[in-house]
Amino acid sequence: MLLKSIHEAADSYDAVVIGGGLGGMTAAKRLADAGRSVLLVEGCPMLGGYAACFRRKGHIFDVALHAFPYGMRKTFRKYWSQDLANRVRPLPRIRYDNPQFTLETTFAESDFTRVLDEKFGLPREAGETFFAACRKADFYADASETTGEFLERFFPGRPDVVRLLLETVAYATGTALDDPAVVYAIIFSNFAQRGTHTFIGGTDLLLSELRNLLLSSGADIVLNTRVGEIRLDLGKAAGVVAGGTFIEARAVVSNGNLLSTALDLLPENSLSPEFTAEMRRVPLSESIAQCYIGIKEGVAIPPVADILFSSREPEYNAESYRAFPPRSFSYSFYYPGHIRPEHRRTEIVASMSASYDEWDKLERSEYNAKKRLLAEAVFRDLERFVPGVHDLADHIEVATPKTLERYAGHLRGASFGTKFPGFRASERLSREVPGLFHCGSEGIIMSGWLGSANSGAIVAGKADAYLGG
Ligand SMILES: Cc1cc2nc3c(=O)[nH]c(=O)nc-3n(C[C@H](O)[C@H](O)[C@H](O)COP(=O)(O)OP(=O)(O)OC[C@H]3O[C@@H](n4cnc5c(N)ncnc54)[C@H](O)[C@@H]3O)c2cc1C
Numbered sequence: 001m002l003l004k005s006i007h008e009a010a011d012s013y014d015a016v017v018i019g020g021g022l023g024g025m026t027a028a029k030r031l032a033d034a035g036r037s038v039l040l041v042e043g044c045p046m047l048g049g050y051a052a053c054f055r056r057k058g059h060i061f062d063v064a065l066h067a068f069p070y071g072m073r074k075t076f077r078k079y080w081s082q083d084l085a086n087r088v089r090p091l092p093r094i095r096y097d098n099p100q101f102t103l104e105t106t107f108a109e110s111d112f113t114r115v116l117d118e119k120f121g122l123p124r125e126a127g128e129t130f131f132a133a134c135r136k137a138d139f140y141a142d143a144s145e146t147t148g149e150f151l152e153r154f155f156p157g158r159p160d161v162v163r164l165l166l167e168t169v170a171y172a173t174g175t176a177l178d179d180p181a182v183v184y185a186i187i188f189s190n191f192a193q194r195g196t197h198t199f200i201g202g203t204d205l206l207l208s209e210l211r212n213l214l215l216s217s218g219a220d221i222v223l224n225t226r227v228g229e230i231r232l233d234l235g236k237a238a239g240v241v242a243g244g245t246f247i248e249a250r251a252v253v254s255n256g257n258l259l260s261t262a263l264d265l266l267p268e269n270s271l272s273p274e275f276t277a278e279m280r281r282v283p284l285s286e287s288i289a290q291c292y293i294g295i296k297e298g299v300a301i302p303p304v305a306d307i308l309f310s311s312r313e314p315e316y317n318a319e320s321y322r323a324f325p326p327r328s329f330s331y332s333f334y335y336p337g338h339i340r341p342e343h344r345r346t347e348i349v350a351s352m353s354a355s356y357d358e359w360d361k362l363e364r365s366e367y368n369a370k371k372r373l374l375a376e377a378v379f380r381d382l383e384r385f386v387p388g389v390h391d392l393a394d395h396i397e398v399a400t401p402k403t404l405e406r407y408a409g410h411l412r413g414a415s416f417g418t419k420f421p422g423f424r425a426s427e428r429l430s431r432e433v434p435g436l437f438h439c440g441s442e443g444i445i446m447s448g449w450l451g452s453a454n455s456g457a458i459v460a461g462k463a464d465a466y467l468g469g
Helices: 022-033 072-077 082-085 109-120 123-137 147-154 159-173 181-192 200-218 259-267 275-282 318-322 364-382 401-407 421-432 448-467
Strands: 012-018 038-041 052-057 058-064 088-090 095-099 102-103 196-201 220-222 227-233 236-242 246-252 287-295 305-312 328-334 347-354 395-399 435-436
Touching: 012 022, 012 052, 012 227, 012 448, 022 072, 022 088, 022 200, 022 246, 022 435, 022 448, 052 200, 052 435, 058 200, 058 287, 058 328, 058 347, 072 082, 072 088, 072 196, 072 448, 095 147, 095 246, 102 109, 102 159, 102 421, 109 123, 109 159, 123 147, 123 181, 123 305, 147 159, 159 181, 159 305, 159 328, 159 347, 196 287, 196 364, 227 246, 227 259, 227 401, 246 259, 246 287, 259 275, 259 421, 259 435, 259 448, 287 364, 318 347, 318 401, 328 364, 347 364, 364 395, 421 435, 435 448
Parallel strands: 012 038, 012 246, 038 220, 095 305, 246 435
Antiparallel strands: 052 058, 088 196, 095 102, 227 236, 236 246, 287 347, 287 395, 305 328, 328 347
16 A cells, blocks of 8 residues: 555554665565565655656656666566566667777677677677676676776777777776676676667656556555664564654565665664674765756757767776766667657756765855756767757756765765675675665666666565565
């Protein structure tokens, strides 16, 4: 049932899920499907977390529906519905434009292999061997090799190939050359397995379907209510305090940021000093800034690409990609009827790697001036692909790492939660506090649309086993 307030909730549930991102919703659905009584508590007025969209002047802007791997189809079918799975469709026009190369690919392994051959003069076996190694990556194996070493192993002395194969993952997740190769290899091969995909109908349709399916499975949902505390009894999870009310639950699944869950929501001293220290060392992922551009009604723009990676940096370099003002951009083009068959407007969402510190602690006027500079940098670059774009736009809006932090509660606006060490720390959290589980946005791998939803399903299985028969 969709509850009007926390006061309508039962006193006790088998499980409480904190947060209704893709991970939290999937966890709640799986637990309810397993016959558990479940309450999902979401701090915002809407479900979805980072999987959000908003409307302005007849436009719809998707914040995080840019691309996901084909695997999302299976995840929807297995945990949600065949109808949602059927709405997963390829997004085949991925274009790169930078001083080292200009090309277009479907982002599928076979097409990358073609590109490596035709554009970079590398034999097909080189691409095939590389993708075979990516597919074998296992996150429980040794993670000492860095992404840079991994790429150098297959393509020595080829910074252009490194850029081709890393840049897209780097934009989205902030993965850099010194991050573990296993993370890069898993994410890249998930995407490249069958190319990039999207959801036909848009984020709004998806969220309303997920909400309805979740309610039909018997879960209770309360929105606009923050969990301020996870309560323990004899060291085990015993419930949460949500909107000032204690709700008893033997299992608590948190979809909030891993570090906030462990360090802010638990009572002091409930974790061992060693584990607390380990948690404090878990690095957050990088953040993103975005510029949302709505094109005037009836105005057609050239068919540039589905996603365009445009950079004026001479080579890929994580630091320079985060620098301000940005010189490297990822654009998602939403043409009329593109992902929403009935929607006749055009929207462009520009995403850029961003440093939280650049945006933190600015006076309101400085913050707004900096947002204007960011929009100007976007338009200067985009002009190369859509001439006169500034005059064609009727809506321009900028989101910064501070915006992300405010809406999804992720510390420092981390777009993918925690980096790789967060993956193991999350698993250990359940051993430290029996009955407490964390899902979504961890280790980069269990993040993104696919990783977060799968993480919710996996964690729900563990919580269900914990609750027992
Ligand atoms: C700008 C941007 C673009 C992206 N683009 C893509 C993309 O193209 N493809 C892709 O696969 N991924 C993308 N991602 C990443 C992807 O959107 C996220 O990894 C994924 O949606 C995270 O899901 P999650 O389950 O971890 O939950 P989150 O989205 O992190 O949501 C967590 C929820 O928990 C709630 N919450 C937290 N604490 C509390 C509390 N104490 N009480 C109550 N509620 C609480 C929050 O309000 C939030 O709703 C993007 C992310 C960003 C920021």
